Amino acid sequence: xxxxxxxxxxDGLSFDDVVNYAGGDNLRIAEYYYLMxxxxxxxxxxxxxxxxxxxxxNPMDSGHHVxxxxxxxxxxxxxxxxxxxxxxxxxxxxxFEKIVLPRDVATSVGTVPQVVKxxxxxxxxxxxxxxxxxxxxxxxxxxxxxLKFRADLLGRAVLFIGYSFSDINIRVIWFxxxxxxxxxxxxxxxxxxxxxxxxxPVLEVLYKDVGITAIVLDPDxxxxxxxxxxxxxSEFLSELSTIVSNPRIPNSEFPPFSSETAIxxxxxxxxAHISQRKSSRNPRIFRSASDxxxxxxxxxxxxxxxxxxxxxxxxxxxxxxxxxSGALAPAIxxxxxxxxxxxxxxxxxxxxxxxxxxxxxxxxxxxxxxxWERVWESQIDxxxxxxxxxxxxxxxxxHSSVGFDYDLFYTADILKRIxxxxxxxxxxxxxxxxxxxALGEIYERYPDFRDVSYSDDSMxxxxxxADKYQLxxxxxxxxxxxxxxxxxLPF
Numbered sequence: 374x375x376x377x378x379x380x381x382x383x384d385g386l387s388f389d390d391v392v393n394y395a396g397g398d399n400l401r402i403a404e405y406y407y408l409m410x411x412x413x414x415x416x417x418x419x420x421x422x423x424x425x426x427x428x429x430x431n432p433m434d435s436g437h438h439v440x441x442x443x444x445x446x447x448x449x450x451x452x453x454x455x456x457x458x459x460x461x462x463x464x465x466x467x468x469f470e471k472i473v474l475p476r477d478v479a480t481s482v483g484t485v486p487q488v489v490k491x492x493x494x495x496x497x498x499x500x501x502x503x504x505x506x507x508x509x510x511x512x513x514x515x516x517x518x519x520l521k522f523r524a525d526l527l528g529r530a531v532l533f534i535g536y537s538f539s540d541i542n543i544r545v546i547w548f549x550x551x552x553x554x555x556x557x558x559x560x561x562x563x564x565x566x567x568x569x570x571x572x573x574p575v576l577e578v579l580y581k582d583v584g585i586t587a588i589v590l591d592p593d594x595x596x597x598x599x600x601x602x603x604x605x606x607s608e609f610l611s612e613l614s615t616i617v618s619n620p621r622i623p624n625s626e627f628p629p630f631s632s633e634t635a636i637x638x639x640x641x642x643x644x645a646h647i648s649q650r651k652s653s654r655n656p657r658i659f660r661s662a663s664d665x666x667x668x669x670x671x672x673x674x675x676x677x678x679x680x681x682x683x684x685x686x687x688x689x690x691x692x693x694x695x696x697x698s699g700a701l702a703p704a705i706x707x708x709x710x711x712x713x714x715x716x717x718x719x720x721x722x723x724x725x726x727x728x729x730x731x732x733x734x735x736x737x738x739x740x741x742x743x744x745w746e747r748v749w750e751s752q753i754d755x756x757x758x759x760x761x762x763x764x765x766x767x768x769x770x771x772h773s774s775v776g777f778d779y780d781l782f783y784t785a786d787i788l789k790r791i792x793x794x795x796x797x798x799x800x801x802x803x804x805x806x807x808x809x810x811a812l813g814e815i816y817e818r819y820p821d822f823r824d825v826s827y828s829d830d831s832m833x834x835x836x837x838x839a840d841k842y843q844l845x846x847x848x849x850x851x852x853x854x855x856x857x858x859x860x861x862l863p864f
Contacts, residue, residue: 404505432461433682436607436634442467443614443630445486445623448525452492452536454501459488465630465680473500475517489525491518491543502542511542519546526550530563533585535606537569537576551583559584568609570602607634615673631677636686639670643694667694668707675707679715687711688720695720695728705729709747716750723757726796730764730784746830753787753796758804761787762811769814779835785815785822786833795829 386394395401432438438461441449451458462469470481472489474497481487493500502511511519523546538544554562562584569576570591577587590596590605611634618629646667671694679687691708705725712721725748753761761784768781790796791808816823827833 398505400505400508403503407504407506427455427457427460430457431464431682432457433464433680434633435603436611436632436637437603439465439630439632439680440607440610440614440634442486443618443622443632444610445618445625446532447483447624448487448489450489450491450522450525454490454492454495456494462486462488472518472521473497478517478521489518489521491522508541512545514542514546514549522546523550527553528563531565533565533567534610536567538567538580547583568606570596570605611635611638620676627678629677631674631679631683631687633683635670635674635677636683636690639667639674639690640686642667642670643690647693671707675710679711684715684718688718690720691718692720692724695724705743709744712751713744713747719754722751723753725751726753726787727757727760727764730761730780730787743832745832749790749796749829751796752798753791754798755801755804758791758797758801758808761791762804762807765811765815769818781815782819782822782835783833785812785819786825786827786835788812788815789825790827 391402391405395405438457441458442461442465449458459469459471468485470477470483470485470487471494472478472481472487473494490500492502495501502508514520514523519542522543526546527550538547565585566588567580567585568588568590570589571594572589572592573587580587588609590609591602596602596605611632614629614632615635617623621628642665646665671691674687674690691711695705695708705728708721708725708728711718712725716722729748765781765784765788768778768784787796788808788811792805792812794805797805825834
């Protein structure tokens, strides 16, 4: 950027000359071009605006900004000139105050999060701290922004992210605050933290002396690219926001938002689960347990608000999980939670009903995890109706003798509801006759099922059939694995 400022300057010096004479100090270099531009900050701020053009950048694409909102911090100080943090608040519909001008400090109410542009905002050239002289002017530490910073820091824990105390203004303010607090025992002062990527034993000693603990994300120095370091920061912010925003964002009545990072972690866990299941000779052993990474990530997402940008991905995520993993109680519970908040999402909607056909035992049917009234509010489209018919056919073919199987009879219960006009997406009735044909085959093998009634607010009433027919396994949960993998499913 500074190189671009040098273009058009007829001062007899190359950019390399300026860098050399300024000792490589960016503030001095900026000061030089500020003077050469006739004491106008405009050309510099214009170049910055061009470089930091965020009009085509969606802050939702990075997990950083969403998780910053999820932290619920009452004050977010930034030395960045761009507006991505503000855009994240706006896209998520979260109220906030932007503090840039002295009047902003005077009129702020302090009841919502504040984004404080400590080095100014490109919309207001007079606020920009860019040059050596602008830094020196701030060293009196008596500007409204500095006074606010001191007041906000006093007696509070601070988390420094992407910052190494290179700003002399902040270092001096921090030193003065520590001087003011010198009569307060160290153990009674709030601990502050600075997030770094690599170990620096010298800086860590200096940080500790002023009450700051270093959090090192990459102590072994394995992250060498900016992408790898960005991923580490995303992971850290995601974990931190999950801890502090459970079950809701601090100082808020609302749960946190799912971020790119959270969804990517869940997608990776599901991909690993599918890969393991495909490579196993006995896929049933990979029916995920409630303490597995997959269900942990899905349960976490189910408790969050899903921004519109992510809803299709979340829908497919839950759909694949329920279709592949089987309907263990935590999966159904998470899906019902999502369906309750976003009833039009196809994944949790169809997946709840279809997932239960994969592993339906007596204990699961009676589980407190399952809100059956919510389940029966789901709707099945033609693709999933055909998948249910296929499942029933496979289960029926696998029964060498008359016996009872919860998977089969749960599926038959669903088909009976569809044949009666329930659970159908409006206007999609072409598959009803196929459903009735599938039921006819089941009635032929199990005539007593014809008389089984169903309710729209309770679990399927299958116990009577279970008592009549001999269970096919000791716990009534045997069923058949139909070998369906993700490649076979309609999404």
